[in-house]
Structure formats: C-alpha cells, structure tokens
Amino acid sequence: MTKILPNCPFSIIGNPNAAIAAPYGAEQAAVLSAEGLQRARREITTWPGYQLTPLVKMPGVARAAKVDSLYYKDESGRFGLGSFKPLGGAYAVFHVIEKEIRRTIGKEVTSIDLLDGKHRDVVAGVTICAATDGNHGRSVAWGSRMFGCRCVIYINEAVSEGRERAIASYGAEVRRAPGSFDDAVRMASKTSAIKGWHVVPDTAAGGNAEASGNVMQGYALLADEVVSQLPADRPASHLFVQAGVGGLAAAVCGQFWQAYDETRPITVMVEPHNAACWFESLKAAEPVVVAGEMDTLMAGLACGEPSPLAWPIMKTGAHAAMTIPDAAAAETMRLLAAGGNGDQPIVGGESGVAGLAGFLLASQDAEARALLGLDETSRVVVIGSEGDTDAEAYNTIVGRSGDVVRASATQGNWS
Ligand SMILES: Cc1ncc(COP(=O)(O)O)c(C=O)c1O
Known part of the structure; x- marks a missing residue:
C-alpha cells in the first residue's frame, strides 16, 4: 500500500471497555444533555459573527486512504479566533x-x-x-x-x-x-x-x-452542526478526534452518541506520543496522569491529565486511542495546505490536524484498518480544530503563510 504519511510510527489500542451498542446513559447525560445543547445553541448563535463552520468533503484524500468519504469540520474560521475554542x-x-x-x-x-x-x-x-x-x-x-x-x-x-x-x-x-x-x-x-x-x-x-462542564457543552454545538451538515441517509461510520484533556472529544462523541444512539460512529481519540494521558487511561480503565515535559508541536494537546468530566463519556464512548508523532501532524498540515485531486487547500494548525493525521496513519496500516473496521464503505469525520493560530509556526512548518494558502483555496484551480 502506498503510504500517504511515510515514516510516521504510531500506536493504537482498542478500548476494552468501549460501549458497542449501549444507549447514551444517565452518567453521560449528567455531563452533556439535549437541554444543555439547546441552551448553548440559544446563546451562542446570537453572538456577533456566529456562522456554521464548513464541513469540507475531501474526495482526493478519501480515495487515497481507501474509504468512501472523508469530511473535515473546519473550525479555523470560528468567530475569527482561529479555533473551535x-x-x-x-x-x-x-x-x-x-x-x-x-x-x-x-x-x-x-x-x-x-x-x-x-x-x-x-x-x-x-x-x-x-x-x-x-x-x-x-x-x-x-x-x-x-x-x-x-x-x-x-x-x-x-x-x-x-x-x-x-x-x-x-x-x-x-x-x-x-x-x-x-x-x-x-x-x-x-x-x-x-x-x-x-x-x-x-x-x-x-x-x-x-x-468546565459549560465549556464542553458549548463545544457540543460544533458536533450538532456536523450532524446537520452530514447527508441524513449517510451518517458517519468513524470519528477521529484529537485530545488534550479530552473535553473536545467528549463533546463530539457525546453529541454523536445522543444523535445516533447505538449506530454512533467508531470513535478514535488521537494524542501526541509525548502527552498520551487518554491512551494510558483507556488502557488502564481508570484516569492516569502522565508526567514529563510533554514536549510536542501539538501545543493544544500537551496535557497530562484527563478531564474528570470527560471521563464518564470517553471511558466507554471511545472505541480506540492512538498516539502519533509530531512529524505526522506537520506532514498533514502540508498535505492539507497543498490540496489537489479534488480537495480544496485548507489551513490546519498543529493540534487542529491531529485527528486527520491519526486517520491517515490508521488508513494505511492493515492491522489498524482491521481493528477499526475501516474499509471502502467507511464515512469518516475528522475535527479540524484550529487554523494558523500560531502564524509563525504555521509558516515555518508549511513553508507558506496561512493567508497564501487561503488565497489558493479561493482561486479554485486546485481540482
Ligand atoms: C486546537 C485544539 N485542538 C484540540 C484541543 C483539545 O481539546 P481538549 O483539551 O478539550 O481535549 C485543543 C485544546 O486546547 C486545541 O487548542
């Protein structure tokens, strides 16, 4: 198999406690609920500049990764702040x-x-x-x-x-x-x-x-948007979402769980090698604090302690966890910026592309494909959680500024 991301070793484990066909339960609803979402929607959609962020279809990468479809929820334009935050x-x-x-x-x-x-x-x-x-x-x-x-x-x-x-x-x-x-x-x-x-x-x-519960409930709005943006008859089969403390992952997983019940997507948490507290926690079936420098390019994911509020959702909501090297994030940023083969160029930052990087690595590995049930019929959603929030770092990694990449996307000659 030709590799989209060569030379990027990664780790993956299945979550032994994953809820396979369980409905969204009271323990999860105590953290994120339909009423909570309704309230968040009522407030946030009245703020100046509120807009649905794009759910970008990437047919070129989907073909290369041998799946049916790939959707990138592009949060880089959210309220002009560069991320979903x-x-x-x-x-x-x-x-x-x-x-x-x-x-x-x-x-x-x-x-x-x-x-x-x-x-x-x-x-x-x-x-x-x-x-x-x-x-x-x-x-x-x-x-x-x-x-x-x-x-x-x-x-x-x-x-x-x-x-x-x-x-x-x-x-x-x-x-x-x-x-x-x-x-x-x-x-x-x-x-x-x-x-x-x-x-x-x-x-x-x-x-x-x-x-922090309100923080997560606010994030859930982006997952609710994704549900409304996906074709109703073709829901996602897989979700790859990056984790720092796990608030974003729990919000998206929890919202999809409420929307799709037992047909919710296979959910994979993605972390940097050096800050893998969720990987270790799911393996140990209890929250584990990871110490050390947490030296990673993926600055937003450099967290050593899972959020206790995310735990009740992700301890059974996650089906698998991956750890990826910095090189995978950097390669994925360049791949997104280049576009082509039917994909529009996208500005994705270091932490923002980690879910996509995890998906790409899993897609090119036969064992990971088998573990996650990834195949030609899979419809994959990844959360592009930031754009060039650190403009200098973006320029250094990609070799062009975010503005230049955005301009190339609007020129429309990438297909
Ligand atoms: C761009 C980006 N993506 C993902 C995350 C991870 O979110 P969480 O810490 O809720 O897991 C962060 C956290 O700061 C972030 O900045």
Missing part, C-alpha cells in the same frame, strides 16, 4: 456572568442583554481567570471582552510569544507561570480562590467543574 471558553464566561447577575440582583439574562450593555456595572466587577496553552485563553479573553468583564490568563513557559500576543490582543492580562500546562491550571485555580476571581478552566481538574 470560543464555543466553550466564551460560553462558560457567559454563564459565570449570568450567575453573578442572578446572585446579586436576582435577574435572568441572555447574551443579547449583555451585548446590549444591560447590568454593565455588575459585569465590570467580575474578573475571569483561566490557564491555557493558547486557544482556551484566547477564547476566554475574547468572551470577557465581548461581555465587558476583566480577564487574567495564565500561560506556561512553553507557550509561544505569538500565542501570548494573540491573547493579550483581546485585552486580557497575561501572566507566565513556571512549569507545564497542568501547573498553570493549578496556579489559576489557586490565585482565583485567593482573589475571589472566577476560574474558567477547560478541564474539571482546574477547580470549577461547573465552568
């Missing part, structure tokens, strides 16, 4: 403010009320705090500015200056914390407790399970 972080900011207004003056508010400037004095007294490896902080900072509250963001040493500048451009105060992403999460939680700030973590390990 505003769906979660900014939605959780809304809930903090909404609760604060209810607590102080006993009023129910919507996003529209806040955008209209109602209760500005209460909102201005709220300080939101979050830890981030880039995209979550940007989303929380953006949401805080949109609703009019103060925002403090902790980043760890490895976060690039480009990402730091992007967060600061939304008016947040950015502070560097020593150590890893998980250390920054602890610092944000501790400082917020002392100062009376509202911590909005993207992991329930971050000290505010309610906020």
